[in-house]
Amino acid sequence: DIVLTQSPGTLSLSPGERATLSCRASQSVSSTYFAWYQQKPGQAPRLLIYGASSRATGIPDRFSGSGSGTDFTLTINRLEPEDFAVYYCQHFGTSPLRYTFGQGTKLEIK
């Protein structure tokens, strides 16, 4: 089974700074099946990035995704106050069908 490990567990930054969040897969995965979500307290997750680098509908261009193989990155440029939240990476496996989430990175205001 694929395990997704996110780092750091918590990231403390100030508005206006750049955030770099990492997700490492336990084995090489297809970028097509890789996504990032944002979740704020009391809310459902929101899809940010799919296919490792494509922004979902309505997602500002300060959010970008990159990576391949085992290492994937979510970058948030010029942090806005509303960006402070928990971020999850996710992989879709086909054989057997399953969805795996990372444990999350909390982005907090410094």
Add this chain to the structure above:
Amino acid sequence: EVQLVESGGGLAPPGGSLTLSCIASGFTFSDFAMNWVRQAPGKGLDWVSTISADGTGTWYADSVKGRFTISRDNSINTLYLQIHSLSAEDTAVYYCARPMVRGVVHFFEYWGQGTPATVSS
């Protein structure tokens, strides 16, 4: 506008059962595979189950196989999750989720607001 509205959570005793529902609107429900994802208090996201668009295919996380049953009624645009032999580890908010586009099931663009289920005596 796509809407997913879950219900059926609440307090249930260990060993008991719950049936969760998710009513969908704003899209052709029978065109999409549907999913349940849960989140224990203070924890991360945990995929539970997926059902194909026509209901003939079902998939489960190993942790719930044999105790959870996913189903759907396309005539009333409703997704279900039956949970049996409840344990404290099943305490979570349960979300239903829909993929972005028909036939591409790799990720979830639409989520309901979640229904909380608490297992306690």
